[in-house]
Amino acid sequence: xxxxxxxxxxxxxxxxxxVNILMKKFNTRKMGHTxxxxxxxxxxxxxxxxxxxxxxxxxEDLDKEYIxxxxxxxxxxxxxxxxxxxxxxxxxxxLDRNVILKSFSKFVGDIKQVPPMYSAIKINGEELxxxxxxxxxxxxxxxxxxxxxxxxxxxxxxxxxxxxVCSKGTYIRTLGEDIASTLSYPGxxxxxxxxxxxxxxxxxxxTIEELSHxxxxxxxxxxxxxPCIVVDENIETKVKNGVKLRLNGHTLYFIKNKDNQPLAIYxxxxxxxxxxxxxxxx
Numbered sequence: 001x002x003x004x005x006x007x008x009x010x011x012x013x014x015x016x017x018x019v020n021i022l023m024k025k026f027n028t029r030k031m032g033h034t035x036x037x038x039x040x041x042x043x044x045x046x047x048x049x050x051x052x053x054x055x056x057x058x059x060e061d062l063d064k065e066y067i068x069x070x071x072x073x074x075x076x077x078x079x080x081x082x083x084x085x086x087x088x089x090x091x092x093x094x095l096d097r098n099v100i101l102k103s104f105s106k107f108v109g110d111i112k113q114v115p116p117m118y119s120a121i122k123i124n125g126e127e128l129x130x131x132x133x134x135x136x137x138x139x140x141x142x143x144x145x146x147x148x149x150x151x152x153x154x155x156x157x158x159x160x161x162x163x164x165v166c167s168k169g170t171y172i173r174t175l176g177e178d179i180a181s182t183l184s185y186p187g188x189x190x191x192x193x194x195x196x197x198x199x200x201x202x203x204x205x206x207t208i209e210e211l212s213h214x215x216x217x218x219x220x221x222x223x224x225x226x227p228c229i230v231v232d233e234n235i236e237t238k239v240k241n242g243v244k245l246r247l248n249g250h251t252l253y254f255i256k257n258k259d260n261q262p263l264a265i266y267x268x269x270x271x272x273x274x275x276x277x278x279x280x281x282x
Contacts, residue, residue, distance in 0.1 A: 001028070002051035002282065003216045004059065006205040009037050009045040021208055022047060034060040035168065035197065040080045043194035044202040051262075052219055054280055058226065058265070060168055062198030063148065068189050070160045070176040075186030078118040079173035087186040091158040095183075100160060103182040104150040112142040113174050145170040159190065198225055219262040219280060226254040231263070239263045240281055244273040252277075 009018055015036045023031045032053045034046045043066075048056050073091040076083030115121050118129045123138055131138055146167040153161040160179075164172065173189050180187025195202045206215060227250040231239065236257050238245065245266060247253060253274065255263045262280035269275055 001026070001049060001213060001216060003049060003218045004052050004055075004222045005047040005049060005211055005215055006200055006217070007045045007047050007211065008202060008205040008207050009042055010207070011042045012039055014039050015045060018045060018208060019047060022049075022211070025208070025211070026213070032056055035064065035194075037194060038080065038173070038192070040082050040189075041192040041194065043192075044197055044200065044205050045194070046197055046200070049216060051280060051282060052216075052222070054278055055219060055223060055265075058223060059197070062225065063165060063167055063196075064170070064194060065163065065165045065196035066172050067153070067161070067163050067191075067193045067195055068172050068176060069191035070162065070180060070187050071190045072158045072160070072180055072183065072185040072187045074188055075177070075180075076188040078188075079116050079177050080189045080192070083118070083188065089185055091185060093157060095155050095158070095160070097152065097155055099183065100152055100155065103179050104152065104162070106182055107175060107178065108147050108150060110144060110146050113145050113171055113178075114142055115140050116171055116174055118173075119171065143169055147175070163195075165196075218260070220254075220256050220260045223254045223262070226252065226265075228254045228256065230258060231255055232258070236263060239266075239276065240279070242276045242279070244275050246272070247274045 007018060009015070015033050019031050019033050023029060026049060028050060030050045030053055032048045034048065034056050037043065037045055046059050073089055074085050075087040076085055121128050128138060147170065148165040151163040153163055164175065172192055176189045177187055229247065239255055240263065251268050253266045255266055257263060264276050264280055265278040266274040267277040
């Protein structure tokens with residue numbers, strides 16, 4: 001019962017809410033998630049279970065795909081529809097699709113983002129959103145993110161529906177506000193759905209109610225995006241004892257045995273040897 005679950009998170013729940021419910025359903029206290037989804041957002045959420053919690057960082061690094069709806073003309077405190085309206089401006093219709101596409105192009109590639117105040121980032125041990133609720137504004141450092149692609153799906157009056165593929169750590173609410181700004185309007189998201197994480201699609205996910213033990217994806221399958229080495233019993237013993245290995249090729253390797261059981265993540269160091277970064281055996 002080690003691996004990951006593909007959950008279709010409903011609107012209104014926090015990511016922690018989802019994990020708490022699933023912990024009871026699967027009768028385990030060892031469960032986590034990768035990539036937080038805001039309460040107003042829905043879609044694909046990867047939940048790690050038991051030893052699967054050890055691979056969270058390797059799932060978190062995967063690119064993500066979202067579909068979002070941006071409403072022009074209003075800025076909110078949370079950058080989504082749950083916040084207080086802070087600014088309004090009349091939108092001149094109809095919106096020009098070519099102008100919108102030109103705006104999108106400014107954000108494709110490596111960009112810098114300032115995380116929103118309403119986020120789960122911790123500063124001095126406290127989440128930013130808790131400070132924001134008290135009316136505090138804290139200086140946030142810019143972070144580097146990568147936007148692979150932004151597609152315009154539709155334009156309906158003052159609302160723009162778009163799809164974005166991006167790196168981990170990208171705030172789509174911030175991206176929405178920044179796009180609105182380049183169009184000379186305030187703006188906020190009215191809908192956000194995560195549709196992909198790496199090779200996994202929302203179409204493969206299930207609701208909390210539908211999920212069962214048979215839906216757990218084993219660790220070896222979940223890590224199929226990493227370079228992999230299958231080892232014999234002799235090397236398996238060395239791996240379980242944390243012995244350094246002499247390998248060639250990639251900087252990082254996922255190591256498993258002939259029975260497809262996960263053993264460890266090994267990483268090359270400056271001396272040329274590979275060292276155990278994370279043990280995965282049960």
